[in-house]
Amino acid sequence: xxTAVATDTIDTSFIPRxxxxxxxxxxxxxxxxTVGTPTVENAKMRSRDVNVFYGEKQAIFDVxxxxxxxxxxxxxxxxxxxxxxxxxxxxxxxxxxxxxxxxGDLSLDGEDLYGAxxxxxxxxxxxxMVFQKPNPFAKSIYDNVAYGPRIHGLSSNxxxxxxxxxxxxxxxxxxxxxxxxxxxxxTSLSGGQQQRLCIARSIAVSPEVILMxxxxxxxxxxxxxxxxxxxxxxxxxxxxxxxxxxxxxxxRVSQRTAYFHLGKLVEVNATNDVFTNPQHELTENYITxxxx
Amino acid sequence: MSATTLxxxxxxxxxxxFAYGRSRAxxxxxxxxxxxxxxxxxxxxxxxxxxxxALPALAIIVGWKLFxxxxxxxxxxxxxxxxxxxxxxxxxxxxxxxxxNRVDSNAIADIQDPDKKIAAEQLASMRHIxxxxxxxxxxxxxxxxxxxxxxxxxxxxxxxxxxxKIVQFFLISCAxxxxxxxxxxxxxxxxxxxxxxxxxxVIEFITGTTWSPQxxxxxxxxxxSGSFGAVPLFMGTMLISFIAMVVAVxxxxxxxxxLAEYASRPVRSICKPLLEILAGIxxxxxxxxxxxxxxPALRSFxxxxxxxxxxxxxxxxxxxxxxxxxPFVSSLxxxxxxxxPQAMRDGSYGLGATKSETIRKVVIPAALPGIVGGxxxxxxxxxxxxxxxxMAAGLAANLTxxxxxxxxxxxxxxxxxxxxxxxxxxxxxxxxxxxxxxxFVVTLCLNVIALHVVRKYREQYE
Numbered sequence: 001x002x003t004a005v006a007t008d009t010i011d012t013s014f015i016p017r018x019x020x021x022x023x024x025x026x027x028x029x030x031x032x033x034t035v036g037t038p039t040v041e042n043a044k045m046r047s048r049d050v051n052v053f054y055g056e057k058q059a060i061f062d063v064x065x066x067x068x069x070x071x072x073x074x075x076x077x078x079x080x081x082x083x084x085x086x087x088x089x090x091x092x093x094x095x096x097x098x099x100x101x102x103x104g105d106l107s108l109d110g111e112d113l114y115g116a117x118x119x120x121x122x123x124x125x126x127x128x129m130v131f132q133k134p135n136p137f138a139k140s141i142y143d144n145v146a147y148g149p150r151i152h153g154l155s156s157n158x159x160x161x162x163x164x165x166x167x168x169x170x171x172x173x174x175x176x177x178x179x180x181x182x183x184x185x186x187t188s189l190s191g192g193q194q195q196r197l198c199i200a201r202s203i204a205v206s207p208e209v210i211l212m213x214x215x216x217x218x219x220x221x222x223x224x225x226x227x228x229x230x231x232x233x234x235x236x237x238x239x240x241x242x243x244x245x246x247x248x249x250x251x252r253v254s255q256r257t258a259y260f261h262l263g264k265l266v267e268v269n270a271t272n273d274v275f276t277n278p279q280h281e282l283t284e285n286y287i288t289x290x291x292x
Numbered sequence: 293m294s295a296t297t298l299x300x301x302x303x304x305x306x307x308x309x310f311a312y313g314r315s316r317a318x319x320x321x322x323x324x325x326x327x328x329x330x331x332x333x334x335x336x337x338x339x340x341x342x343x344x345x346a347l348p349a350l351a352i353i354v355g356w357k358l359f360x361x362x363x364x365x366x367x368x369x370x371x372x373x374x375x376x377x378x379x380x381x382x383x384x385x386x387x388x389x390x391x392x393n394r395v396d397s398n399a400i401a402d403i404q405d406p407d408k409k410i411a412a413e414q415l416a417s418m419r420h421i422x423x424x425x426x427x428x429x430x431x432x433x434x435x436x437x438x439x440x441x442x443x444x445x446x447x448x449x450x451x452x453x454x455x456x457k458i459v460q461f462f463l464i465s466c467a468x469x470x471x472x473x474x475x476x477x478x479x480x481x482x483x484x485x486x487x488x489x490x491x492x493x494v495i496e497f498i499t500g501t502t503w504s505p506q507x508x509x510x511x512x513x514x515x516x517s518g519s520f521g522a523v524p525l526f527m528g529t530m531l532i533s534f535i536a537m538v539v540a541v542x543x544x545x546x547x548x549x550x551l552a553e554y555a556s557r558p559v560r561s562i563c564k565p566l567l568e569i570l571a572g573i574x575x576x577x578x579x580x581x582x583x584x585x586x587x588p589a590l591r592s593f594x595x596x597x598x599x600x601x602x603x604x605x606x607x608x609x610x611x612x613x614x615x616x617x618x619p620f621v622s623s624l625x626x627x628x629x630x631x632x633p634q635a636m637r638d639g640s641y642g643l644g645a646t647k648s649e650t651i652r653k654v655v656i657p658a659a660l661p662g663i664v665g666g667x668x669x670x671x672x673x674x675x676x677x678x679x680x681x682x683m684a685a686g687l688a689a690n691l692t693x694x695x696x697x698x699x700x701x702x703x704x705x706x707x708x709x710x711x712x713x714x715x716x717x718x719x720x721x722x723x724x725x726x727x728x729x730x731x732f733v734v735t736l737c738l739n740v741i742a743l744h745v746v747r748k749y750r751e752q753y754e
Contacts, residue, residue: 096641125644135635138658147653148643198639205643 027281028261035280036269038258040068044209044239045090045127050104052085052094059085062104063265065258067209072231072240074254074271076247078286081260083243087211089113090241091127092120108209125152128202132214134194136186136201141178144186144197145169148205164204172200173230192223199230210234212242216249228253247287251275259283298353298427302434306346309438313341317445324447332452340451343458344441349434356426364418365392371411391415481732484725491719492520497726499523503689503700505709505720520723522730524689528699532610532681533674535695539614540674541667544621551622552629553651564626571619579683582612587684594696604686604698613680617670624666628659665746672738676731678703702727 039046043066052060060082067073067090075083085094092113094100106113113123125148136144145165148154155161165182169175174196178189186197195215202210212231216224231240231253244250250257250271257274259267259282267274267283278284317337321327327334365388376387391412394400400416403409445451489497500521547567551560587608594601601607632655640650656663686698687708709724 091642093638093642096638121644121646123644124642129638129642131635131638131642133635135633135639137636137639137654147640147645151643151645151649151653201639202643 023281031264031266034064034265035267038064038066038265038268040066042069043067044069044109046107048105050086050089050102050106052089053101055099059263061263065265065268067239067241069239070235071256072235072242072254074250074257075241075243075260076250076257077260082263083260084213086260087213087241087243090211091124091129093129095120125205126207127209127211128205128207130198130202130210130212130215133218134191134198136194136197139186140183141186141197142182145200145204148201152205154205168200168204171203171234172196173226174200192219192226195219195223195227196230207238209239209241212240214243214245217245259286295353295357298430302346302349302430305434305438306342309345310338310342313442313445314338316442320445330447331450336451336455337445339455341438341441343455345434345438348437349430352430352433353426360422364415364422367418368411368415371414373407395419478732481725481729484722485729488719488722488726491722496520497522501691505723518719520719522727524691525700525702525705525727527691528606528689529675529701531606531693531695531699532613532685532701533671535607535610536613536617536674537667537671539611540617540621540670544618545625545663548622548625548629549651552626553655567622568619570616575616575677575679578612578616579679582608582680582684586612599696601696602686602698604684605696606685606699607695609681609684610695612684613674613677616680617674620670620673621666624669625663628662628666629655632658661745661748665742668738668742668745672735676703676735678707682707702731
C-alpha cells in the first residue's frame with residue numbers, strides 16, 4: 001500500500017491547531033506584494049521582479065528591493081529564506097553555481113547586471129563581498145590586501161600599492177594591530193582580525209557597494225562589536241547590504257531592514273519601524289520570536 | 293604423519309574444542325543462573341579453549357621445524373669419516389648436504405660409499421624419530437591445553453579478556469613481521485655494503501668518477517682490478533630523473549588543474565580513471581616503448597637536425613619515464629587542489645578575479661606545499677625506477693650532462709652486477725649492495741621530506 005495515500009485519508013482534525021502558525025501561513029499564501037517601501041530615490045542598486053531558480057526549484061519570488069547610497073540595508077529572515085541567495089545575485093556570485101538561473105531586472109547605477117555587455121568579473125570589483133567565514137588567502141597580510149589592486153592594475157608602482165594597502169587596512173580598523181607584521185600570513189590572525197582583513201581586501205579595490213553575508217556569525221561578541229562599528233563608518237563611503245541572523249545586529253547597524261520569508265520579501269521599512277512597529281504579521285512573529 | 297597433516301589435525305582439534313568449550317560454558321551457565329551470570333559470553337569461553345588447544349601445539353610444531361635441522365645434523369657428526377673433516381669445513385658441509393639430498397629423494401640404496409650409506413640411514417631414522425616425537429608432543433600439548441582451559445570455564449574466568457589479549461598479540465605480531473622484514477632487508481644491505489667498503493674506500497665510491505666494475509676472477513687474469521666511482525651512475529640517475537620530471541610535472545600539474553577546476557563532472561569521471569590507467573601499465577611495457585619506439589624516433593629526428601643522438605639516449609628513457617609518472621603528479625595534485633576550500637575561490641571571485649587569476653594566484657599557491665610533496669614522491673619513484681632504464685638507457689657509465697648521450701643509472705648497474713656469473717663475495721657483486729644502500733638512503737630522505745611537507749599542508753586546512 002502506498003503510505004502517502006494512506007496519510008491523506010487519515011483524519012487530522014483531532015490535532016490541536018496552532019493559531020499563530022495557521023494565521024501566519026494564511027498570511028504568507030495571501031502575500032503578493034511586499035509591505036512597506038522597498039524603493040528609494042537615487043538608488044545605488046535596484047532589483048525588480050527578481051526570481052531565482054536552482055534547477056527546478058524556485059528560491060526567490062518576485063523580489064523588489066533598492067539599496068540606496070550611504071545606507072546599510074539589513075536582510076533578516078529564517079534559515080533558507082533566500083536572503084543569501086538574493087545577496088549573491090547582486091554581484092552575480094551565483095554564476096559559479098551551474099544550476100542557478102536568475103530572471104528579472106537588477107541594476108547598478110542604472111546598468112543592467114545581467115546585460116550582455118556587462119562583465120561579471122568587473123562587476124565584482126564594483127560590488128565587493130565579505131563572506132560568512134573569514135577566508136583570507138594563504139598569503140601574507142600585505143598580499144591579501146594587495147591582491148585585488150594587483151589583478152585590476154590599480155597601482156603603477158610599489159609606493160602607490162603600499163598606500164592602497166595601508167589605507168584599506170586603516171579603513172578596516174586593522175592597521176594598528178598588524179602594521180609591524182604585514183609579512184605574516186593572513187591565516188595567523190584571529191577570527192575577528194581575519195574578517196577585518198577580508199573587509200580591507202574588498203575595500204582595496206574601491207568598490208561602490210559592499211555585500212556582507214553574515215559577516216559576524218563566526219565571531220565572538222567583542223570582534224562582532226568591532227565589525228559593527230566598522231560597518232557604520234564604512235557607510236559614509238559605500239552602499240552596504242548585510243545578511244544577518246542576529247536581529248539585534250540588524251537593529252544596531254542598519255538604516256533599513258528587509259524581512260524575507262520562504263523566498264518572498266515580506267516587508268521593507270526603516271529599521272526602527274520594522275522593530276518597533278512591524279506592519280506584517282509574519283514580520284511581527286519573527287521579530288518577537290514566535291516564528292522562524 | 294607429515295607436518296601438514298599434523299597442522300590440519302591440530303586445527304581440527306581446535307575447532308572441536310571450540311564447540312565443546314562453548315557447550316560446556318552453556319551448561320555451566322545453566323547451573324549457575326543463566327548466561328548473564330558468567331563473566332564472558334559462551335563463545336568467548338569456546339574461543340579460549342580453542343586457542344589454548346591450538347597455540348601451544350602450533351608453537352611446538354614451528355619451533356621444532358626451526359631447530360630440527362641443526363640438532364639432527366649435530367647428531368650426524370659422529371658418522372662423518374675423519375677424512376672428510378681433514379678436508380676442511382666446506383667439505384663437511386658438502387658431505388652433509390649430499391646425505392640430506394639423498395635422504396630427501398629416497399635414494400639411500402643408490403649410495404656406493406658404505407660410510408656415507410650408514411650416515412644416510414642414520415639421518416633417515418633420526419628424522420623419522422624426530423617427526424614422531426614432534427607429533428606426539430604437539431598432540432599432547434593440544435590436548436593438555438584444551439583440558440586445562442576446559443577446567444577454567446567458570447563464572448569468574450575472564451575469557452573475553454583472555455581472547456582479546458591473544459587477538460591483540462596476534463595483530464601486533466603481524467604488524468611487526470612487516471616492520472622486521474624491512475629492517476632485515478636494510479640490515480642485510482647495510483652489512484653487505486660494509487663488506488664492500490672494506491675493499492673499496494667510501495671516499496672513492498662517493499667521489500670517484502670512473503665506474504668500471506670488472507674485477508679479475510682469476511689471480512693471473514689480465515685486465516682491470518675494478519674501479520668503483522659511483523658519481524657517473526648518480527649523475528646518470530639524476531639526469532634521467534630530471535628529464536622525467538621536466539616531462540611529468542608540467543603535464544601532470546596542468547592536467548590536474550584542468551580536471552579539478554575546469555572539467556565538468558562527466559568529463560572528469562571519464563578522464564581521471566583514463567589518466568590513472570597510465571599508472572597501471574607495467575613498466576616493462578614502457579621499457580620497450582622507450583627502447584623500440586621513442587629512442588629510434590629521437591635518433592632519426594636528431595639526424596634530420598644534424599645532431600648525433602645516441603640510440604640509448606637519456607632523453608628517450610627520461611621522457612618515457614616522465615610519461616609513466618604523469619598520473620602520480622596529476623592524481624596527487626588533483627587531490628590537494630580540490631582540498632583548497634571553496635571559500636578561498638569565492639573570496640577571489642568576489643574581488644573581481646577571473647577564473648585563471650584565481651587559479652594562478654590563490655588556488656595554486658594555497659595548494660603548493662601539497663603539490664611539492666607529490667612531486668617529491670614522484671622523484672623518488674623516478675630514481676628507483678628500473679625496468680625502463682634497463683631497457684632504454686645505456687650501460688656505459690658516461691659522466692655527462694648531455695641528454696642526447698647514453699648514460700647509465702644506479703638501478704641499471706645493480707641489475708647488471710647481479711646478473712651473470714660472479715663469485716658472490718667479489719667487490720663487483722658487493723658493489724650492488726652499496727649502490728642499493730645509497731639509493732635507499734636517497735629515496736628515504738625524499739620520502740621523509742615529502743611526507744613532512746604534505747602533512748604540514750594538511751594541518752593548514754584541517
